[in-house]
Amino acid sequence: MKRNLLLCLLAASIAACPLAEAGTKEELVRLQSDVLALQNQIREFDKGYTEKLDSLRSLVIQLNDQAARSGLVLDRISAAMENTEAGTREADRNLLEEVRRLSEKVDEVGTRISAMAQQLGELKVQSASLGPATSPGLSPEVLYNQAFGDFVQGNFDLAIEGFSAYVSTYPAGEKAPDALLNIGDSHIGQNRLPQAVAAFTRVINDYAESAKVPSALYKRARVELAMQEKENATADLRHIVEKFPQSPEAGLAQAELDRLTASKPAAPARRKAR
Amino acid sequence: MPVKIACFLLLAFLGVQPSLLTQESSRVTLFPKPSEDLILAVGDVQAAPGSAGTELASALETFNRVLWDDLSFAGFFTIAGRGFYPPGPIVRPETDIDYEAWNAIPFKVSFLTVGTVSLSRNVLRAEVSVYDMKQRKRAFGKAYTGDPGQIRTMAHYWADEIVYQLTAGTSRGIASSRIAYVSRNGNAKEIHTMDYDGYNSRAFTHGGSLNLFPHWAPDNSKLAFVSYRPKPEITIYSYLDGSRLPFPMFHTFASSPAISPDGSEVIFALRTPRGDPDLFISRLDGSNRRNITNNPAIDSSPTWSPSGRQIAYISGMPGQVHICDSDGSNVRRIVKEGGDADGVAWSPDGKWLAFQWKPRLSPNYEIFVVDSAGGAIRQLTSGGGSNEYPTWAPDGRHLAFQSNRTGSWQIYTMLLEGTEPRRITHSGNNTSPSWSGYFRRD
Structure with missing residues (x-):
């Protein structure tokens, strides 16, 4: 592996000989990446x-x-x-x-x-x-990872603060839907269920194309069940099964629906406005 | 560590900063050494005035050796080599510590631990203290009593006290923690527990059957493992009184139980009617069981995040490290390098996932860590057999793992950076280590 790498480097340096300028640029790029x-x-x-x-x-x-x-x-x-x-x-x-x-x-x-x-x-x-x-502002990655560190340690208030800062600073950031999911989960950790529902709803509404939508729907359904809102929960679970049948959440949603059906016949699922 | 100490002393003589040595010798800096400049001298504990005898001499030798090993491996301090200590035993510290002589050695010792041990009517009493060498006064001290068989425990307690005090509570010390593991005995495999340094091993199961995958409850009150009865079933025992706690039998294939950080739930892998194992979470009595990975992939080796809100686990064949939320949603693959992974373990501070990984075509597994938020993987072990099933010490600075580098499977420990590997079991075949939580409480 190392030998291959050395050969590549040697070949690259031979090819680069007539192109001194390119070398300088490379140096600059390397310097920039060092900085x-x-x-x-x-x-x-x-x-x-x-x-x-x-x-x-x-x-x-x-x-x-x-x-x-x-x-x-x-x-x-x-x-x-x-x-x-x-x-x-x-x-x-x-x-x-x-x-x-x-x-x-x-x-x-x-x-x-x-x-x-x-x-x-x-x-x-x-x-x-x-x-x-x-003192300069944190990069999106550092900001997210810092909040994630608080999240996995159970420092939920700090995590909410960090993830909220991420979402407001980088609303189009790659991890914005993840941050909102984690905000919702942090609220669940603090037993603030309505706030959790609000965070999951933001993923569903504001990031409708995100791959995280099935997760948000499933999480919202579970919180709704905890809040005794069975109709809303059933609607969310059916939505997952019908619209995202290939997602990992589809199996979980179907199992949840089966449980609900076994415990009590479900009414036709139509989401109630909250 | 002895090599590091020797190098440090050599460099101290040459007037080179010790921090340079650390920077150059460590392959990966995974954690900063907060007390790099905190130099600790470990003076030999002496016989108390009026005490003597062979048994006491043996106790002193054990105490001094164990304390030295514990503090060297703690990972928090630079230990000053004994060769530079001013001569003369320290029995009465107020008069025996020659501060001027200590000042004259080539490096500045921050703290010095000293003490005495007496033996009277088969009762050992250790009176130990740490002296602040800058303030030139006693900083703190303790007295321990016990029978002569407890001398190692006394040294471990004192080492933990020193770590706790001098790190301002950052760590409670791992010297009095224990490691559970599987020891092969003929056709049987039994669960054993031992001190973190491999001493004081005791069999926890005696059934003569197969017992696998031990896992401590975070408060050390229980041990969960898999026991063949005759199918592999989840088994949970109280570590306090040795009684078996009620848990349902599933008469299928169950494996790798892990008790949640709050001690209320257990996660385990269980073969479904579909034929593949999924991950299930239930209360400790088996009630409220729910499948959190309801898919056809093979899911195994679950580990909880410190908050209990996420699960890291191995999915697929070859295995890949995944994380999902504890409700089963939000699944993402963390390690994207391919190869085969297993034995994932979440660090106590939540930052790292340790796991074994084997690149394609490689014959052996090595231990790696990856940031739990994702990122590049970092290798901790290399060369010499297969290194598998990492488990974290409660301080998040040490790992134990199994390795067959010497021909048979044995348990090893190391610092998080992969340095200072120590073999802690020496006979038979020993696998599946699980490091307990802290035993010392605030």
């Missing part, structure tokens, strides 16, 4: 940096909570000390143990803060070294 790759790396870093900062922020909040809790325990101890009569040895020992544990806890909190501060410092240094080049 693009660098920009992508910077964006990736920016993303990672933001995520890291977010997680550090939440850790700081947790630590503050822990510190507040420790404060409460200390208050309790001092109250106990006030109430304790000149103190038996047993009580003293318990108090000392409690204080020792608290002191250890405070030490641990301090270490974690120190470790976080160190990481934060490193990130700041790295970020500063990148300069102002980290």
